[in-house]
Amino acid sequence: MTVLIKCDVLVIGGGMAGWFAAAKAREQGLDILLVDKGYVSKSGETPYAGDTAVFDPEWGHDLARWMEQVSVVGEYMNNRHWNELVFRDSRERFADLRSYGVQFLEKDGRVVRLPHPHANIELPDTHKFPPTASEVVHWLPGFPEKVRRHLIKIGVKLKDRFMVTELLKQEGRVVGAIGFSIEGNHAEVIKAKAVVVSAGGGGFRPVGYPTHELTADGHAMAYRVGAVMTSKEFVSPHATNPDDPAWPPMYLFFSAGHSAAEPGAFQAPHLFNAEGHEVPARGVAWHGWIDAEYEAHEGRAPLMVDLGRRGVLKVSGPGGHGSMFGHATGGIVPVNDDCATDVPGLYAAGDSCGTCFIGANYSGFGFATAHAAATGARAGLGAAADAKTLGAAGGLDERVVAAATARLLEPLERKGGFTPNWATQVLQNTLAPYFVLYIKHGDRLQTALSTVEFLRDHIAPKLYARNDHELRLAHETKNMILNAEMKLRSSLARTESRGTHYREDFPGRNDAEWLAWVRLKEDDGRMVAFKKPIPAEWHPDAAKTYEERYPMRLPNEVAGGGCAAPPGASLEGAAAESGAAPSSSSSAGPGAADREGRR
């Protein structure tokens, strides 16, 4: 039996972004339903976050400096319009959180502000980073419960432990969603005038990080109804311990984070390779992470990190590393400041929303939460305004609902096939080795893509579920397979290295070709990659040398993005395979004109 629930605005995902979307939409007097696969306040990545960035001129912050830091570390892939919006919004969102009852770390009656740890990292070019390029405030434990209580108090309806499998689209507009309760084997339909997707980003269930429910569900459901995706080639790397990869769990790191982030106490870790030599911190991304990966690539792992008085820790092995997802960068492209998307009725927020806020590399502590809060509030207000323009909406098309219901229950109907656990492990083994999504090469990306295409075409349709628990896993596995295709196609399309995207066959930044975002869109059943040029006023100063534009070095770097593989053939091959538009026609990808027109 199909259950029907009605609301004005449906918010999918109850982390920081979803909280703000629901709260702001509710303040407009509408009927709001917030659904989550887990229990709102315990789900997603938000419970593990320790802080949020607050930009406040009264605290002496300089917007130009904050923006410069994001541009340099994000290697000019950041959207400076969104940087400014989020930074300027952050003070109000901080005030909102306090009004919701969230308590922050205080000393002598004042909120403690902590500088950006990068300010203290001993990079060779420390002087290029302003001493105070961002500042964060820390909330006290239990903050998600405070927000949950606030949402209930203001009348937001919560539906916990409910997985959305599909957005329902009718006559070109998203009109709701379909899903099922985690403990239940039947479909439930939610009819809504507008929908906010705030379901986080997506990884591949890496060991050591509690991101396993983040299987790119939001990205996948939006892509399937025609939304444009961006910047999926960039990653958010986090090293784990190879001997006990799942221990200690992330929450221990975060609980220790408060003391680690004390002013002046945060030191750049010294990495040593297996031969006892210090690994040069020449590279980008989270404390020389590409250098660490490259040491493993060269056969000099495991690496050891000297934690000073806390001893020595083995941090990497010859295999892959823990990886989360594109935090505050890749995702569903917003087309206006209200986080609307290309699909009418659909809004995106938080890590689901591809604002390109941090660009090619994550630059600041507390940026993801500040971004989630700002985009969440904007999406909530946008969706509410949109919903208000619609009168009593018509009924749902029975055929649309029937088809979606059949797809939802299909894994339960099958008598046999492949288990989601097995398919997920095959996917992990395709993507987890360091040489696929970290130290990339066109040939290896293509090899992985072949496997992923097989999983997509042959395995995913035959996944079967023996109970409600496996039904969830089956849908998550399908979403992870789609996310894998997105990451591989975007990585193939970007024929250069930049930020966390390192191509061994193109070991340098290529400003002539790639001051552009890689976008993805479904076109006649195929996933197509295309370029979206970055506005010229956001480009690095061409008068500066390459080394000045990019202060952080890459292994085997060729300034200007030289081609290590045979020139010409590889470049064209990679672009053709990925469907990337040639640079000569890069000014207008599919739908680009439409999106500009609606801006």
Next chain:
Amino acid sequence: MAIEVIDPALCNGCGICVRNCPMDVIRMNREHRKAEIRYQADCMLCGQCLECPEKAIYLKPGWPKPYLLGWG
């Protein structure tokens, strides 16, 4: 490996661990009115079940699944 034990002698059946688990590892045994580990392989060691008011839950370090090439 993963979540190892929910001590039935200590569990008071409040269900906090069931709702807190983002991975649906724990379910309530309706007959005995005790929480039980139903899908251990999906434990991601987030530790949110440790909010247990009776301290009935023990997590064991390590990774519950075998892997071929592996992370780490």
